[in-house]
Amino acid sequence: MNEKTNLRHTGHISQTVIYLGKLFRMFIFQNDWKVLPMSAVIAGLVSFAVGRNLFRTMEGTLTGTFALSCVCIWNGFFNSIQSVCRERAIIKREHRSGLHISSYVAAHLIYQSILCAGQAVITITVCSVLGVAMPSKPLVTPWPLVDLAVTLFLITFCADMLAILVSSVAHSTTTAMTVMPFLLIVQLVFCGTVFPLPEGVSWTSNLTISRPGLTALCAQGDYNDLPMVSIWNSAVKMENVEINGIKPVQQALIYIQENNLQEDFMKKTAEKNQKPEYAFDPEIVKSSWFMLILWAFIYICGAVISLELIDRDKR
Amino acid sequence: MDYSIVITIVRYVLGTIGYWMILKKCGDKPYWAAVPVAREYHIGKCAHMEEEARTFTILTLATYVCQIIMAFLPDGSLRENLVSILLIAIGLASAVYMIRIFLGLCRVFGRRKLWVVLFVLLEEPAALIWGLSKKFVPNRQIEDFSKAEGAKLAGVDAKPLDKGLTINIQDRTVVDFFKKKYLLRDIHMNIPTGHMVLLLGGSGAGKTTFVNAVTGYEKARAEIRLNDQNVYEDYASMKYDVGFVPQQDLMRGNDTVARTLADAATLRLPSSVHSKERWERVKKVLEEFGLYAVRNSLVEKLSGGQRKRLSIAMEYISDPSLFILDEPDSGLDGVVARSLFEKLRKIADEGKIVIVITHTPDRVIDLFDDVIVLAKDNLRTGRLAWYGSVEESYGFFGKNSMEEILLSINQKEEGGEGRANEFVEKYADHIQEKAG
Numbered sequence: 001m002n003e004k005t006n007l008r009h010t011g012h013i014s015q016t017v018i019y020l021g022k023l024f025r026m027f028i029f030q031n032d033w034k035v036l037p038m039s040a041v042i043a044g045l046v047s048f049a050v051g052r053n054l055f056r057t058m059e060g061t062l063t064g065t066f067a068l069s070c071v072c073i074w075n076g077f078f079n080s081i082q083s084v085c086r087e088r089a090i091i092k093r094e095h096r097s098g099l100h101i102s103s104y105v106a107a108h109l110i111y112q113s114i115l116c117a118g119q120a121v122i123t124i125t126v127c128s129v130l131g132v133a134m135p136s137k138p139l140v141t142p143w144p145l146v147d148l149a150v151t152l153f154l155i156t157f158c159a160d161m162l163a164i165l166v167s168s169v170a171h172s173t174t175t176a177m178t179v180m181p182f183l184l185i186v187q188l189v190f191c192g193t194v195f196p197l198p199e200g201v202s203w204t205s206n207l208t209i210s211r212p213g214l215t216a217l218c219a220q221g222d223y224n225d226l227p228m229v230s231i232w233n234s235a236v237k238m239e240n241v242e243i244n245g246i247k248p249v250q251q252a253l254i255y256i257q258e259n260n261l262q263e264d265f266m267k268k269t270a271e272k273n274q275k276p277e278y279a280f281d282p283e284i285v286k287s288s289w290f291m292l293i294l295w296a297f298i299y300i301c302g303a304v305i306s307l308e309l310i311d312r313d314k315r
Numbered sequence: 316m317d318y319s320i321v322i323t324i325v326r327y328v329l330g331t332i333g334y335w336m337i338l339k340k341c342g343d344k345p346y347w348a349a350v351p352v353a354r355e356y357h358i359g360k361c362a363h364m365e366e367e368a369r370t371f372t373i374l375t376l377a378t379y380v381c382q383i384i385m386a387f388l389p390d391g392s393l394r395e396n397l398v399s400i401l402l403i404a405i406g407l408a409s410a411v412y413m414i415r416i417f418l419g420l421c422r423v424f425g426r427r428k429l430w431v432v433l434f435v436l437l438e439e440p441a442a443l444i445w446g447l448s449k450k451f452v453p454n455r456q457i458e459d460f461s462k463a464e465g466a467k468l469a470g471v472d473a474k475p476l477d478k479g480l481t482i483n484i485q486d487r488t489v490v491d492f493f494k495k496k497y498l499l500r501d502i503h504m505n506i507p508t509g510h511m512v513l514l515l516g517g518s519g520a521g522k523t524t525f526v527n528a529v530t531g532y533e534k535a536r537a538e539i540r541l542n543d544q545n546v547y548e549d550y551a552s553m554k555y556d557v558g559f560v561p562q563q564d565l566m567r568g569n570d571t572v573a574r575t576l577a578d579a580a581t582l583r584l585p586s587s588v589h590s591k592e593r594w595e596r597v598k599k600v601l602e603e604f605g606l607y608a609v610r611n612s613l614v615e616k617l618s619g620g621q622r623k624r625l626s627i628a629m630e631y632i633s634d635p636s637l638f639i640l641d642e643p644d645s646g647l648d649g650v651v652a653r654s655l656f657e658k659l660r661k662i663a664d665e666g667k668i669v670i671v672i673t674h675t676p677d678r679v680i681d682l683f684d685d686v687i688v689l690a691k692d693n694l695r696t697g698r699l700a701w702y703g704s705v706e707e708s709y710g711f712f713g714k715n716s717m718e719e720i721l722l723s724i725n726q727k728e729e730g731g732e733g734r735a736n737e738f739v740e741k742y743a744d745h746i747q748e749k750a751g
Contacts (some may be wrong), residue, residue, distance in 0.1 A: 008586050009555060018578050022567065029569040029613070093565040096532060097630070098555060098582055200393040311532065 002181045012103045021109030027111075039075045039119040043126035045049055046071050050166050051132035055221040058270055065217035066194050069210045073187050076159025077180055080112055084167035084307070085176045094311050101307045105164070108178070109300060112160045120152035123207035135220045139282045140289075147220050147285065155213035155293040159187075161285075162209065168303040171313065209295060216288035220279035225280065227266035233278045326439050333442025336360060338448070341423070342456035344479045352376050355416075356492075360457055362419030365503065369492050371412040377405050392577040394467055410435070416541040420445075421524045423453045432647035458695075466692040466736040467698075468501045469743035471750045476541050479507040480529070480637060487521075487528050487697075489534035497696040499535060503746070504687070504702040506670075508542075508636070511663035511682060513705070514672045514715055516689035521697020525689060526639050530557045541637055542650040545717050558630030560640040568615030572598075572606055573597065574627055575614055576632060583633035596632065602629045604658070624658075638662060639670045639709050649678055656682050675718040680705055686717070700738040702722055711745075712738065 010216035011019075026032050032186070050067045063079045095101065111199055128134060135144045159294060166183065190204030194215055198277020239250040256265050277284065334357075335347035341361035345355045355375045357684060359368020381402045390394040419433040424445065433441040445451045475481045487499040497520045506512055516522045528535035531550040539546040546553050566575055576597050601607040604624045609617060617625065623643055630638065640659065644652035656679040658672075661685075663669040670687075673679070686708050688701040701708050701720075712720045724738055725731020 009583070010581055010586050014586070016580065018581055019572075022570065022578065026567075026569055026576070032714055088569065089561075089563065090565045090567060096559060096584065097579075176584070198393065 004093045007195050007237040008104040012100050015100050016106045017105035020105055023111040033078050040122050040126050042071050047127045047130040047132050051127040055133040055294055058100050058226045059230050061221045061223050067215040069155055072155035073159040076156040077163045079115050081163040081167055081176050081180050082173045086173050102304055105304050115151050116160055119156055120149045123152055139285050151216040154289055158209045158292045158296040161296040165302045166305040212291040214286035216285045218282045222280045223275040224253040228270035232266055234258040318410045327438040330442050333446040336446025341453050359416045364416055364418045364419040367412055367415050374405055376410040420627040423455055424451050436572055460694050466739040467525040467743045469746040471746050473503040475503045476505050481505050481540040484537040486509050486534050499697040506668050508666050510581050510684040511669040513676050513683045513686040514670055519693050520689040555633055556636050558635035560627050560630050564626045566614050571611050573610040579629040580632045598726045600628050601633050637668045641672045644673055692736050698739040700742050
């Protein structure tokens with residue numbers, strides 16, 4: 001037997017280290033580093049637009065956490081949507097020379113998790129600097145900001161892994177970039193909270209990243225304990241409505257204000273609009289985190305399977 | 316009475332008559348015009364757009380499936396709405412493919428593209444006109460290989476060598492849209508170590524398929540032995556002993572030359588090789604390939620020749636016994652290409668087997684020992700038209716250069732002499748004679 005061919009070659013761990021090195025060099029020498037300042041800019045824009053009432057009122061929390069989820073999904077998608085498909089031909093060559101696809105994907109997973117963690121920290125920092133209220137009560141860990149960071153990290157990471165899957169399946173960057181907005185729209189529209197879905201298809205929201213992400217964020221912000229302002233605001237708009245010569249809404253508003261019941265009114269209206277799925281309960285946050293990890297795992301497996309078939313690419 | 320059903324039936328019958336005649340004119344079996352779904356594929360074939368025809372067929376099938384599903388769903392239900400959205404998307408895609416195929420038909424029948432408008436708006440009358448009118452004649456016929464026989468087989472296996480590469484390929488087939496297709500057939504040879512071999516063949520002759528079959532990357536019905544090992548059976552370990560350099564320089568441009576080579580070494584060399592030893596090997600190869608001076612440069616900053624040398628060095632780093640290069644001289648000028656081939660000659664002289672695909676062989680033919688000539692026979696199967704020394708090949712083909720040999724085996728529509736079958740059979744006789 002030929003001695004040369006009976007030798008052991010580089011294992012999975014060593015290969016992962018090689019590719020991690022490549023990815024970090026890409027981060028420095030290519031434009032991959034730009035995703036970090038970009039995430040700061042996006043967080044800043046979102047804080048400016050929806051940050052005022054985030055974790056202060058029910059409505060502000062719902063739209064704000066939705067926007068935060070979207071920021072994380074956007075960051076995750078942009079981190080890696082082109083990362084695999086842009087070097088597909090190179091991967092094919094290297095696979096032929098002994099590359100383990102699982103090592104290649106593992107390297108991406110580690111590298112992207114570091115990026116996502118960085119982005120979660122950047123997002124929280126920017127929001128705090130711009131005066132956005134942060135959850136003050138701890139839920140899973142003893143530190144509320146850590147809970148928030150973990151949720152933001154997991155949403156970003158899960159979206160990142162979905163983008164890696166798309167990038168592994170797509171044969172070109174053009175295809176991947178065409179699919180990305182479609183996926184983004186699905187994540188936004190099928191979240192099931194901001195845009196309520198018809199009854200028959202409401203289950204589809206469980207397939208999105210935004211749903212568990214938003215649930216965890218709302219639970220951490222103690223959504224059910226926040227006041228609801230929309231009914232009060234609507235009532236104020238209707239105070240001059242006359243019925244049979246009297247202004248009933250105005251009379252009610254005057255009564256509430258004179259007796260300092262405005263806060264109670266908002267609390268009472270909030271009580272009627274509480275959602276059990278957003279309860280301030282560590283189990284809800286944990287199950288949302290579990291869902292995000294599960295989806296990320298499924299996407300990673302999909303990426304590995306898809307890349308294992310890379311040798312079947314047509315010339 | 317529901318007139319829509321009657322109209323649909325009349326339209327289908329008219330369309331069948333029209334397409335029946337069109338397929339007949341194109342040399343296809345006309346009865347396919349009457350079979351839904353298959354009709355679309357054969358019209359595409361008639362337009363010489365087989366790839367589009369397949370997609371169009373799949374889309375047509377999907378349309379029928381959606382329509383059947385919709386028939387069973389309650390009107391106005393959510394599911395019906397979802398299927399109808401899908402149907403709209405499929406319909407739009409089908410329309411695009413239909414236009415492509417009709418444009419192809421216009422080309423084949425030498426008609427103006429405006430006919431496509433009539434085909435899209437009034438498909439059946441248009442098909443009737445094209446089918447029944449004698450003025451509409453296609454300028455190309457569909458090639459039917461179902462009854463044709465390929466060139467004669469030699470069927471003589473090469474005896475395994477102790478030192479060298481033994482290739483015995485019975486065939487390499489693929490199933491392409493329910494049809495079995497031979498890509499390679501009856502290729503047998505022995506290549507001794509230390510030989511540098513030119514792999515010659517026109518486009519579609521199966522050069523890359525042959526190389527992939529030999530390296531075990533795409534397995535054929537074959538036995539490939541490198542020295543005393545079976546490449547297919549021991550592929551997991553043998554792949555490190557086979558270096559394949561692709562035509563494109565597939566490397567990451569943002570890595571340095573030394574880093575690229577070092578990573579290639581880690582990937583390809585045995586894990587027992589110590590890091591110091593590995594770096595020494597990297598340094599040695601950098602020097603051998605004239606890349607030491609640019610070792611700290613980014614790959615994207617290298618010249619075409621340097622990049623090509625780095626691509627070769629990445630495979631050479633593991634010191635493979637078999638070295639295959641797909642057009643290593645593409646994009647290089649004559650002087651740079653010559654020096655590259657001289658380097659390959661040196662590698663062969665070290666006791667390796669070097670197989671090179673190139674489209675400009677004559678400028679470096681003096682460096683080669685042997686030549687493999689692959690040719691498409693009348694069934695478009697890649698066949699061996701010659702394997703032997705370069706000198707003998709000139710006599711065998713009666714030509715004075717490799718380019719003339721290539722022209723003689725190329726199809727007439729490719730500007731060649733179309734003598735592939737003749738030489739494949741002549742070589743089969745030659746081999747049978749040698750084998751006694």
